[in-house]
Amino acid sequence: MPELRKDPVIGRWVIIATERKKRPSDFVNTDERCVFDPSTCPFCEGNEKKTPPEIMAYRNGTPSDSSGWSIRVVPNKFPALAIEGEMDRMGDGMFDKMNGVGAHEVIIETPTHVCNYDSLPVHEVNNIVSAYRERMRDLKGDPRFKYVLIFKNKGRDAGASLEHTHSQLIALPIVPKRVVEELEGSKEYYRFKERCVFCDILRQEMKDDVRVVFENQEFVCISPYAPKSPFETWILPKKHQSCFEFLEDAQIPYLAEILHRLMIKINEVLGDPPFNYIVHTAPLHEDPVHYHWHIEIMPKLTQVAGFEWGSGFYINPAPPEDAAQALRSGDSGDQD
Amino acid sequence: MPELRKDPVIGRWVIIATERKKRPSDFVNTDERCVFDPSTCPFCEGNEKKTPPEIMAYRNGTPSDSSGWSIRVVPNKFPALAIEGEMDRMGDGMFDKMNGVGAHEVIIETPTHVCNYDSLPVHEVNNIVSAYRERMRDLKGDPRFKYVLIFKNKGRDAGASLEHTHSQLIALPIVPKRVVEELEGSKEYYRFKERCVFCDILRQEMKDDVRVVFENQEFVCISPYAPKSPFETWILPKKHQSCFEFLEDAQIPYLAEILHRLMIKINEVLGDPPFNYIVHTAPLHEDPVHYHWHIEIMPKLTQVAGFEWGSGFYINPAPPEDAAQALRSGDSGDQD
Numbered sequence: 001m002p003e004l005r006k007d008p009v010i011g012r013w014v015i016i017a018t019e020r021k022k023r024p025s026d027f028v029n030t031d032e033r034c035v036f037d038p039s040t041c042p043f044c045e046g047n048e049k050k051t052p053p054e055i056m057a058y059r060n061g062t063p064s065d066s067s068g069w070s071i072r073v074v075p076n077k078f079p080a081l082a083i084e085g086e087m088d089r090m091g092d093g094m095f096d097k098m099n100g101v102g103a104h105e106v107i108i109e110t111p112t113h114v115c116n117y118d119s120l121p122v123h124e125v126n127n128i129v130s131a132y133r134e135r136m137r138d139l140k141g142d143p144r145f146k147y148v149l150i151f152k153n154k155g156r157d158a159g160a161s162l163e164h165t166h167s168q169l170i171a172l173p174i175v176p177k178r179v180v181e182e183l184e185g186s187k188e189y190y191r192f193k194e195r196c197v198f199c200d201i202l203r204q205e206m207k208d209d210v211r212v213v214f215e216n217q218e219f220v221c222i223s224p225y226a227p228k229s230p231f232e233t234w235i236l237p238k239k240h241q242s243c244f245e246f247l248e249d250a251q252i253p254y255l256a257e258i259l260h261r262l263m264i265k266i267n268e269v270l271g272d273p274p275f276n277y278i279v280h281t282a283p284l285h286e287d288p289v290h291y292h293w294h295i296e297i298m299p300k301l302t303q304v305a306g307f308e309w310g311s312g313f314y315i316n317p318a319p320p321e322d323a324a325q326a327l328r329s330g331d332s333g334d335q336d
Numbered sequence: 337m338p339e340l341r342k343d344p345v346i347g348r349w350v351i352i353a354t355e356r357k358k359r360p361s362d363f364v365n366t367d368e369r370c371v372f373d374p375s376t377c378p379f380c381e382g383n384e385k386k387t388p389p390e391i392m393a394y395r396n397g398t399p400s401d402s403s404g405w406s407i408r409v410v411p412n413k414f415p416a417l418a419i420e421g422e423m424d425r426m427g428d429g430m431f432d433k434m435n436g437v438g439a440h441e442v443i444i445e446t447p448t449h450v451c452n453y454d455s456l457p458v459h460e461v462n463n464i465v466s467a468y469r470e471r472m473r474d475l476k477g478d479p480r481f482k483y484v485l486i487f488k489n490k491g492r493d494a495g496a497s498l499e500h501t502h503s504q505l506i507a508l509p510i511v512p513k514r515v516v517e518e519l520e521g522s523k524e525y526y527r528f529k530e531r532c533v534f535c536d537i538l539r540q541e542m543k544d545d546v547r548v549v550f551e552n553q554e555f556v557c558i559s560p561y562a563p564k565s566p567f568e569t570w571i572l573p574k575k576h577q578s579c580f581e582f583l584e585d586a587q588i589p590y591l592a593e594i595l596h597r598l599m600i601k602i603n604e605v606l607g608d609p610p611f612n613y614i615v616h617t618a619p620l621h622e623d624p625v626h627y628h629w630h631i632e633i634m635p636k637l638t639q640v641a642g643f644e645w646g647s648g649f650y651i652n653p654a655p656p657e658d659a660a661q662a663l664r665s666g667d668s669g670d671q672d
Contacts, residue, residue, distance in 0.1 A: 005562035007561070008533055009518055014650045016655050017653045080651045093540050095540075182346055186345055200430055204431075225428075226344075226352075314348075314350045316350050
């Protein structure tokens, strides 16, 4: 059983993932679980038996774990958390721990061995977004879980161990530190201003129009004012909405469209970089008036080094105004 | 002038480092400033003119910026912050910014093109530690600075752009978020227990003796209870001491010895990995009874991916008890 342990100084939880346990010598070489070869890819249509049995799929009447699907959701084969069991919070001398209970799922985004959203038609991105919402709504029914984190790692340098385009989801028995920070920060702003800080950001960005990358009827894509890394980009719903799972049917095509457009632009301007994106949403069973869900996309272009680790703040050599301009125009800067 | 900008939600500052400004196309390839070729290394003896003029050196009577030194401290050629100027805090619509005023220095740790502490005799590590303390005491005299962060990036994957062994130092006009978290967490513990949390950690670890890597008369090296990454290791003074610059002459050889020994073990067990280490110390001009300086060493063996970015907590496949055991014995685990 994996263990959740709490740092006694700053209160950050870590998962000691015993299922993924390695010997020291395993760290010397690169991760042996990396599969970047399509012929052995467990996510390709026809290879359904190479994954654990599916949790959910969008299928045309074909049976589970066979071909004939457009989206498949399966448990992670090397889960960071165990789906069975109780949390059992307990002390360990002066320290605090609990069982690593949670869900760790993989959303296989398309049956063909495609590595990028820009190789997918936009209606397939609709399916991806819709699958996210469906899984989140389903996991909300498990009273052990307080938070669902949906994220995507693209490329080995961004932590992916498989090339076939996919996202992941982790359901957690606690609200993670980073989310608590956003909740507390936005609450403090709300207390002072009686307005949602994200709504205010949207309004200022749309008025200034220097960090807006693009927008459609329902969503805006911006380079944030204080990005921690070059070309960090946020997608926010224009409508105030605290939780991702409140996403309405009518919003889905617009979210898919803006995400698809951004992926095309990022690949065009930055040459198919590794990246992470993360859905930032409120905890399950909460609907805080001061919080506003959004997606943060972070191309991995620089290394996080000692300064960043030690200080928790970031040196970013790319002003967001320039990044927004480059993504807007698709200009790679070579004409400057 | 670089700019410090504040994230309006979580309050994290970032440095928009205009001196390091790049065009989008510059991110497509790897960093052109990386020099891993000894023949052109600006840190080697004889190449002193390739760096900005030195701030300090340990020399045998030779003139500044010539050969004949054992340690040289120079300004970073591509500084993230500007040494001249005032902070000028100001609003920018709803946002907050200030001038990026600060010091960014490089500590060149030895005149020969050596890449590792384990190729240095321990008395040279004495000099390194002593140079850290000297710079910190000196920068304390500048009233604009609130914090000095000393760190080391070793290897390209840990953010180093030069191979020749060196550390860096950044003096900041604000106390960084990560440090504030440690200060607040340790203060809360102190309020509850009336004891320093780090002293308590030391006592429990030395009693349990399962996560202690090794110790000498003045320092203990441990694998912390809740490490964010595999083989994260902390070095703490046994004596309660809030600030690194309070390090006493008599402690220096013991710090050098334990740091040197740890570097040798890390290279032996993990095969010369990239790593970062960071000196965690209290803000300048403060001597909080609840804080205890220490060094955190983080070999870079796994990628920080979407989950970590989104949640602020970490999946670690290496239990610290195993890591401590491996570092203690020098066993690479192949005999298991």
